[in-house]
Amino acid sequence: xxxxxxxxxxxxxxxxxxxxxxVPLVYLFWVSLHASSTSELYGAALxxxxxxxxxxxxxxxxxxxxxxxxxxxxxxxxxxxxxxVAYFVALLPVRRRMLAILLLLFxxxxxxxxxxxxxxxxxxxxxxxxxxxxxxxxIDAPLDLLYTPSAVVIALMTILLPYMVIxxxxxxxxxxxxxxxxxxxxxxxxLRTFLHVTLPLSTPGVASxxxxxxxxxxxxxxxxxxxxxxxxxxxxxxxxxxVTAFQWPRAAALAFVLLALALxxxxxILALLRPGRxxxxxx
Amino acid sequence: MNAVGSDMQHPADVQLVxxxxxxxxxxxxxxxxxxxxxxxxxxxxxPSGCGKTTTLRLVAGFEQPDAGDxxxxxxxxxSMPPYRRDFSxxxxxxxxxxxxxxxxxxxxxxxxxxxxxxDRARSVDEALELVKLRALADRYxxxxxxxxxxxVALARAIVVKPAVLLLDEPLGALDKLLxxxxxxxxxxxxxRLGITAVFVTHDQEEALTLSDRVAVMRNGVIEQxxxxxxxxxxxxxxxVASFLGASNFIDGVVVGREAASIVVETPVTRVSVPGDKxxxxxxxxxxxxxxxxxxxxxxxxLPATIRDIVYRGPVTHFYMDSASGPLLAYQQNARAGxxxxxxxxxxxxxxxxxxxxxxxxx
Amino acid sequence: xxxxxxxxxxxxxxxxIVAFALIVVPIVIVVVAAFSPNDYFQxxxxxxxxxxxxxxxxxxxMRSAFxxxxxxxxxxxxxxxxxxxxxxxxxxxxxxxxxxxLQSLFLxxxxxxxxxxxxxxxxxYKTIGMPVFPGLLLAHCVVGLPYGFRTVLASAQxxxxxxxxxxxxxxxxxxxxxxxxxxxxxxxxxxxxxxxxFIVSFGELNxxxxxxxxxxxxxxIEIFSYLQFQGSQLVxxxxxxxxxxxxxxxxxxxxxxxxxxRITRAx
Numbered sequence: 020x021x022x023x024x025x026x027x028x029x030x031x032x033x034x035x036x037x038x039x040x041x042v043p044l045v046y047l048f049w050v051s052l053h054a055s056s057t058s059e060l061y062g063a064a065l066x067x068x069x070x071x072x073x074x075x076x077x078x079x080x081x082x083x084x085x086x087x088x089x090x091x092x093x094x095x096x097x098x099x100x101x102x103x104v105a106y107f108v109a110l111l112p113v114r115r116r117m118l119a120i121l122l123l124l125f126x127x128x129x130x131x132x133x134x135x136x137x138x139x140x141x142x143x144x145x146x147x148x149x150x151x152x153x154x155x156x157x158i159d160a161p162l163d164l165l166y167t168p169s170a171v172v173i174a175l176m177t178i179l180l181p182y183m184v185i186x187x188x189x190x191x192x193x194x195x196x197x198x199x200x201x202x203x204x205x206x207x208x209x210l211r212t213f214l215h216v217t218l219p220l221s222t223p224g225v226a227s228x229x230x231x232x233x234x235x236x237x238x239x240x241x242x243x244x245x246x247x248x249x250x251x252x253x254x255x256x257x258x259x260x261x262v263t264a265f266q267w268p269r270a271a272a273l274a275f276v277l278l279a280l281a282l283x284x285x286x287x288i289l290a291l292l293r294p295g296r297x298x299x300x301x302x
Numbered sequence: 303m304n305a306v307g308s309d310m311q312h313p314a315d316v317q318l319v320x321x322x323x324x325x326x327x328x329x330x331x332x333x334x335x336x337x338x339x340x341x342x343x344x345x346x347x348x349p350s351g352c353g354k355t356t357t358l359r360l361v362a363g364f365e366q367p368d369a370g371d372x373x374x375x376x377x378x379x380x381s382m383p384p385y386r387r388d389f390s391x392x393x394x395x396x397x398x399x400x401x402x403x404x405x406x407x408x409x410x411x412x413x414x415x416x417x418x419x420x421d422r423a424r425s426v427d428e429a430l431e432l433v434k435l436r437a438l439a440d441r442y443x444x445x446x447x448x449x450x451x452x453x454v455a456l457a458r459a460i461v462v463k464p465a466v467l468l469l470d471e472p473l474g475a476l477d478k479l480l481x482x483x484x485x486x487x488x489x490x491x492x493x494r495l496g497i498t499a500v501f502v503t504h505d506q507e508e509a510l511t512l513s514d515r516v517a518v519m520r521n522g523v524i525e526q527x528x529x530x531x532x533x534x535x536x537x538x539x540x541x542v543a544s545f546l547g548a549s550n551f552i553d554g555v556v557v558g559r560e561a562a563s564i565v566v567e568t569p570v571t572r573v574s575v576p577g578d579k580x581x582x583x584x585x586x587x588x589x590x591x592x593x594x595x596x597x598x599x600x601x602x603x604l605p606a607t608i609r610d611i612v613y614r615g616p617v618t619h620f621y622m623d624s625a626s627g628p629l630l631a632y633q634q635n636a637r638a639g640x641x642x643x644x645x646x647x648x649x650x651x652x653x654x655x656x657x658x659x660x661x662x663x664x
Numbered sequence: 665x666x667x668x669x670x671x672x673x674x675x676x677x678x679x680x681i682v683a684f685a686l687i688v689v690p691i692v693i694v695v696v697a698a699f700s701p702n703d704y705f706q707x708x709x710x711x712x713x714x715x716x717x718x719x720x721x722x723x724x725x726m727r728s729a730f731x732x733x734x735x736x737x738x739x740x741x742x743x744x745x746x747x748x749x750x751x752x753x754x755x756x757x758x759x760x761x762x763x764x765x766l767q768s769l770f771l772x773x774x775x776x777x778x779x780x781x782x783x784x785x786x787x788x789y790k791t792i793g794m795p796v797f798p799g800l801l802l803a804h805c806v807v808g809l810p811y812g813f814r815t816v817l818a819s820a821q822x823x824x825x826x827x828x829x830x831x832x833x834x835x836x837x838x839x840x841x842x843x844x845x846x847x848x849x850x851x852x853x854x855x856x857x858x859x860x861x862f863i864v865s866f867g868e869l870n871x872x873x874x875x876x877x878x879x880x881x882x883x884x885i886e887i888f889s890y891l892q893f894q895g896s897q898l899v900x901x902x903x904x905x906x907x908x909x910x911x912x913x914x915x916x917x918x919x920x921x922x923x924x925x926r927i928t929r930a931x
Contacts, residue, residue, distance in 0.1 A: 024838045025754060029766075032751040032809065036769050039806050043784035050787060060790060103679035117924045121915070126687050128911045130867030130884045133904040136891060137690025140697060140705055140901075147693060147707050177686040184683070209672065231775070238777035241869050241888055255779055262783055262874060271787070274780045281777060364829055384832040385841075391833040397826035401848045410844075414835030462834065 051271030061268050069272030079257070079273075086253040087280070089168055089175075090236045096176045097183040097232050098225070104180075105187035105224070109194075116192060123181040131178060135242040138174040139165065142246070166248030174246045179235055183228040190224025191217070223294040233284050237277055254280075313376060315340040315498040316361060316466050321370030323356055330356040331367070332522035338466070338515075343492055343499045347509040348519035348545070354502045357519070358468055361500065363387050375465045385414075390459040391468040394475070396451045398443035404454050405430070405439040411462035429461035432491060449480050456488075460495060467492075469501035473508065485511050506546045510534060518542050535590075539660045543588045550589045551659075552604070552626045556581050563653060577658035586659045593655035594631040596620065596647045603648030604629075608641055622647065695908060698901035705898065716902035726903055728879075729886035733866055736797075736882060740804035741812075741861035747805070748812025748861075749854055753846070756820035767817075774810040781806070782871035789875070796880040803871040808861035815860070819853025820846070852922040859918045863911060883907060 051069055054062035073079045108119045126134065141147045142164040149161040164170060198220060202212040240255045247253070252260075254277055261270035289295075314337035323331040331353045338344045346354035359365045361372055363384035371380045379387050390411060398407050405426050412422045430436045433453040443451055452472065459467055472488075473481045489512055492499050503509050509516045510530040517527045518541075526538045537543035540551060554566040556579045563574045566585060575587050597603060606624035613635075620641065622629040629649060641647070697705040701713035720726050751770050755763055773781070782803065789799045823846070831841040847854070872882045881889070887903050 028750040028754040032747040032770060032813070033766070035747055035802075035805060035809065036772075039785065039802050040773060040781065041769075043781065043788040046788055046791075047780070047784040060787065100679055100683050103676040104683045107673075107676040107680045114924075121919070121924055122684070123687075125911070125915060126691060128863045128867065128915065129691060129908055130887075130904075131869055132884045132888045132891070133694060133867075133907055134690055136887065136900060136904055137692075137694045139891065140693050141690060145704055147705065150707060174690075177690065180683055180687055213672075234775060234777060238779040238870060240779055240873060241884075245888070245891060258779065258783060259873070262786065267787060270783055274783050277777065278780060362829075362833060364832075383837075384829070385835050385837045389833065391830070393826040393830055395824055395826050397824060397830035399827060399830070399845060399849075410831070410836075411834035414840070458834070468833075 047271045048275060050267055051275055053268050055266055055268050060265075069268045070276070072269075073272055073276055082252060082254055082257060083276070083280070085168070085251075086237065086255075089172055089253060090233055092172050093176045093179065093236050094229060094232055096172070097180050098229070100176075101180055101183035101228065102187055102225075105184045105191060108184065108188040109191035116188075120185055120188065123185055126178075127181050131239065132241050132245070134178050135174055135245045138170070138177075139245055142170055165246060166250065168247065168251045170246040171243055171251060171253075175236055175239055175242050178239070178242060179232045182231045182235070186228030186231065187221060187224040190221050194220055220297050222292045222297055226288055226292045226294040229288055229292075230285055233288075234281055237281055313340070314338055314373075315375055316344075316500060317371075317373040318357070318361070319371045319373070321357070321360055321367045321372065323353075323360060323365055323367050329522045331360065333370070334519075334522070334524055335370075336517060336524070336527070338498060338500060340498050341496045342514040343489070343501070343512055345509040345513040345516050346500065346502045346519060347504070347506060347516050349504060351521075352519040353522040354504075354519050355470060356522075358470055358500060358502045361466070362389060362391055362468055388465040389468055390462050390464040391470065392452075392455045392459050392472045394471045396443075396455040398451055398454055398458075400443055403440050403442055404435065404446070407443070407454060408458045408461055411458065415462065425461050426457075429457040432460070432494075433457045433487075448475055449484070452476065452484065456491070460491070460497060463497075465498065467497050467499045469499065471502055471504070473503075473505075481508070488512060510546070518545060536657050537588060537659065540586065540588070543657070543659060548591050548630055550591060550594060550629050552587050552589070554585060554587065556583045556585060564658070566658075573656070574653045575656045575658055576654060579658065587656045588659055589651050589656045591619070591630040592617075592632045593651050594629065595650050596631055596633065596641070597650065599646040599648060601648045601650070603650035606647050606649050608643050608645045608647060611641065611643060622649070624649070691908065694901050694904045697898055698905040700898055700901070703898065705901075716898045717906070719899045720902040720906065723899065725881070726883075726886060726899070729881045729883045730903075730906065732880065733883040736801060736804055737862045737865040740801055740808050740865045741858050743801075743805045744808030744861045745812035745816075745854060745858040748809050748814075748857055749816045749850075751809075751813050752816035752820050752853075753842070756817060756823075757825060770813045771810045773807050774814075778807060778868075778870040779873070782874040785871065786874040796875070796877040800872065800875045800880065800882075803875055804865045804868060807868060807871060808865055811860040811864060812854075812857040815853040815857040816850060817853075819850035823849055856918055856922045859914055863914055866910065867907065 050061050052065050052067065054064040054066050054068065056062035108116055108123075111119060139146070143149070144161040144163070144165070146164075148164060149158075152158045153161070194217070198216050199212050202216045203209075207215065238255055240259055243251070243253050243256060244259075247256075254273065258270050258273045258277065261267075261273060316336070316338040318334055318336045321331055321334045322329065334353075334357055336344075336357075346357055348354050356365060360367055361374075363372075363379065363382060367380065371378055373379065374388055398404075399410065402410070408426045408429055409422050412425060417425070426439070427436065430439055433456055435450060435453050435457065438446065438450065438454075443454070446454065452475075456472075473484050476484060485508060501512070513530055515527060516530055516533055518525045518533065520541055526533050526542045528536075533542060534546050537546065537549070540549075543549040543551075554573075556564050557567045557572070558565040558581065560574060564577045564579050564585075566573050566575050566587060573587070577585075579585055595603075599605075604624055604626060606622040606629050608620055609623050609628075610621040612619040612621070615635075617632045617634055620631045620633060622631065631649065693705075693707075696707075696709055698716055699712045699714065700706065700709050701711045701715065748770070751766075755767055755770075785799065785803050788794070827845055827849070828841050831845040832838075836844060867884055868882070869884050869888070872885050873888075876882060876885050883903060884907070887900050890897065890900050890903075
C-alpha cells in the first residue's frame with residue numbers, strides 16, 4: 020500500500036524531469052557527436068569534429084577567453100561590492116534584514132530583459148548618462164558607452180549582484196556570534212577576527228554566490244546581446260547563432276563546451292574554498 | 303500458538319505471535335509473543351532502545367514485521383495498513399491537529415467512520431466531559447497547556463471506542479505532579495470504559511502503578527511478563543530486578559535442599575531460599591532493600607558495615623559494605639533505629655523475600 | 665583603533681548605498697520613461713502621460729504576448745507546483761543516497777544553464793514534431809519545478825510526522841490524510857512555491873528564446889525582439905512597467921499571505 024502511494028507521488032514529477040530535462044540533454048550530447056547536415060537536423064556520421072573544431076579554432080578560443088574574462092571581472096566586482104553589502108545586511112536586526120532581502124529579491128523577479136533595457140536607456144547615445152553629461156556641459160558629443168564589453172560587465176554585474184549579496188548575507192546572519200566573541204576574547208582585533216574567523220566561516224555563502232553568478236553570466240544571452248551588440252559576442256551568443264543557422268551539431272558541441280566550463284569552474288571553487296569543512300557553523 | 307498467560311475463556315484482544323523486526327543490522331524486536339486480555343492495561347517497559355516502541359508500532363501498523371503475526375480481536379491484521387485496523391493511539395507529542403479546534407480534533411476519528419453529525423457532536427461532548435475539558439471545545443491546541451493537550455489526545459483516542467488503545471509514553475512530557483495525577487485518571491478512565499490498553503514507558507513506577515500486566519523488554523526480547531507485584535517480588539534475572547527498583551545481589555553456591563527451598567552457602571552465611579536448583583550450582587539471590595532487616599552486631603545475619611546514611615523523607619537509605627558486596631537497606635523512619643556511619647550490623651531477611659535469579663540470563 | 669572601528673561600518677554603508685543604487689536605478693529609469701509624454705526619454709521628465717501604455721495595449725502583438733505570458737505562467741506554475749508538491753511529499757521523510765539523488769534532480773533546473781535546456785528542448789521538439797505552446801509550457805514546468813518543490817519540501821519536513829500517523833490511527837487512508845491533515849498544514853509552502861514559479865515563468869527568457877514561434881511569443885521575448893529590431897522605443901518601457909507592476913502586486917500578495925519570513929528563507 021505504502022509503495023503504491025509512493026509511486027503515485029513520485030512518478031509524475033520524475034517523468035517530467037526525466038523526459039523534458041535529462042533526455043533532451045542526453046539527446047543534445049548525442050547530436051554533438053554527429054556531423055553537420057544541410058538537409059536534416061544532423062548528419063549520420065559520428066565524429067568528434069565539432070569539439071576539435073571549436074577547441075582548435077582561434078576564433079572560438081578568443082570568444083571563450085573573452086567569455087571567461089568577462090565572467091571573471093563580473094565575479095570580482097560582485098565579490099568586492101557584494102561582500103561588504105552582505106555584511107551590512109547581516110548585521111541588521113531581523114525585521115529590517117528580511118526587508119532588505121525582500122528588496123534584493125524584487126529586482127531578481129523582474130525579467131532580465133527589462134533590467135537590460137534599463138541599462139540601454141542609461142547608456143545609449145540618447146540615454147540618461149549622455150544627456151545628463153551634455154546638459155552639464157561636461158561633454159560635447161555623446162559617448163559610445165553601449166555595445167562594448169564594459170557595458171555588458173556593468174549591466175550584468177548589477178543584475179547578478181543580489182544573488183551574491185543574498186547568498187553571503189544568509190550565511191553570515193546564521194553564523195554564531197560566539198565564534199567572533201571567542202576570537203576577541205583571545206585577543207584578536209576586529210580586522211583579524213574578520214580575516215581569521217568570519218571570512219573562513221562565510222565560505223559556503225561565498226561559494227554558492229560565486230557559482231550562481233558565474234553560471235548565470237555564462238548563460239545571460241539577452242543581456243549580452245542587448246548591451247554587447249554584434250561585436251562583443253560571447254560563447255552563449257555563438258550557441259544562439261548556430262541554432263538560428265540550423266547548425267545543430269555545432270550548437271550542441273558549443274553548449275557542452277559551455278557546460279564543461281561551468282563544471283570545471285564548479286570543481287575549482289569547491290576545491291579552493293572547500294565549503295564543506297565549515298558545516299555546522301550555523302546557530 | 304505461544305500463549306503467555308492467556309486464558310481460553312477470555313480471548314485476547316491483542317496477540318503478537320513470534321514477531322520480529324530489524325532495522326538494518328539491528329534486531330529491534332526479536333521473536334516477541336504476547337497475549338493481551340480484553341479490558342486490561344498492559345505495559346511495555348524497558349530502557350531506550352529495547353524495542354518497546356517498535357513493538358507498539360507493530361501493533362498499530364506503522365511498521366511491518368519481518369516475521370510473525372499480529373492479531374486484533376482474533377483478526378489477523380499483519381498486512382493491514384493502520385487506517386484499517388481497529389485501534390487508536392495517543393502519541394508522545396500528542397499530535398493534535400493544529401488547524402482544528404479541540405472539538406474538531408476529537409471528532410476526527412468519528413468523521414472517518416462516517417458517524418452522523420448529530421451523533422458525532424454528542425459523542426465528542428461525552429468524551430470531553432470524561433476528560434473534563436468540555437469548556438475548551440472551541441479552542442485551538444496551541445492555546446492549551448501540555449496537560450490539557452494530553453487530555454484532548456486521550457479524548458480523541460477513546461471517543462472512537464477502539465478495540466485497543468495504544469499509548470506511546472503518554473505522560474513523558476508532563477511534570478511529576480501532573481504525571482501522577484494523570485496516572486490515576488488514566489487508570490480510572492480505562493476501568494470505567496473497559497478499554498484494552500497497551501502503553502509504552504521507561505518509567506518503572508508508572509508501569510507498576512498503571513498496569514494489570516507488565517512486559518519488561520531488553521534488546522528486542524521480553525525478559526519477563528507478569529503482574530506488577532509478581533515481577534517486582536519475583537524478578538527472573540538481575541536485569542529485571544534492577545530495572546524495577548533497587549536490589550541487593552548476593553552470590554552463593556547451592557549446598558542442599560529443604561522442602562521447597564534450597565540452601566545457599568554465601569561467602570559469609572548460609573541461607574534458605576525458595577527455589578529449585580541442583581546442588582553445586584552457582585546462584586545469585588536478590589533481596590529488595592525494603593525487605594532487608596538490620597540488627598545489632600550480636601544478632602544473626604550477614605555482617606555489614608554502614609558506609610553512608612541518606613535521609614529521604616518517609617524512609618532512610620542505608621548504604622553498607624559486606625563480604626558479599628555492597629548492600630542497601632531502606633528503613634521506615636517511623637520505626638527506625640539509631641544508626642551511625644561505621645556501625646557494624648547484621649542483615650537478615652525473611653526466606654520468602656529472597657529470589658533466586660536466572661544466572662544464565664545475565 | 666578609532667579609524668579601524670569606523671572604517672568598516674562606513675565602507676559597508678557606502679558599498680550598500682552604491683549597490684542598491686546600481687541595482688535599482690535601471691528599473692526606476694524604465695518606469696519613469698514609461699510615463700514620458702515625449703517620444704524620447706528626458707531626465708528630469710517634463711510631465712506625465714500614459715500614452716505609451718495606451719499604445720502598448722493597442723498593439724496586437726504586445727497584447728497577445730502579454731496574454732500568452734499570463735496563460736503560460738498560470739498553467740506552468742500550477743503544474744510545477746502540483747508536481748513539486750508530489751515530489752516533496754515523497755521525499756520529505758526519505759533519506760539515503762537515492763533520495764538525495766532525486767532531490768538533486770528536482771532542484772537541478774535552478775542551477776543548470778537554462779539556455780542549454782532551451783537548445784536541447786528545441787532540438788527534441790523539432791525531432792518529434794512537438795507543437796509550440798505545449799512545448800513551451802513543458803519547458804516552463806521544468807524550470808518552475810524546483811520552486812514548487814523547494815518550499816513545499818521545507819514545509820513538509822517541518823511537519824511533525826506523528827500528525828500524519830495520528831490521522832491514520834483514526835482511520836484516514838493516505839488520500840484523506842493528505843487532504844485533511846497534510847495539505848492544510850503545508851499550504852503556505854505550496855502557495856509561495858506557486859507564486860515563485862509564476863513570477864519566474866512570467867519573466868523567463870532563456871528557454872522562451874528558442875521555443876517561441878510566430879504568433880506564440882511571451883512578453884519578455886516580444887520586448888527583446890522589439891529592442892533588437894526596432895530600437896529603443898518607449899512603448900517597451902510601458903510593456904516593461906506592466907511586467908514590473910505585476911511583480912510588485914504578486915510580491916505584495918505573497919508577503920501578505922505567507923509572511924516575509926517565509927519568502928526570505930525560501931531563497
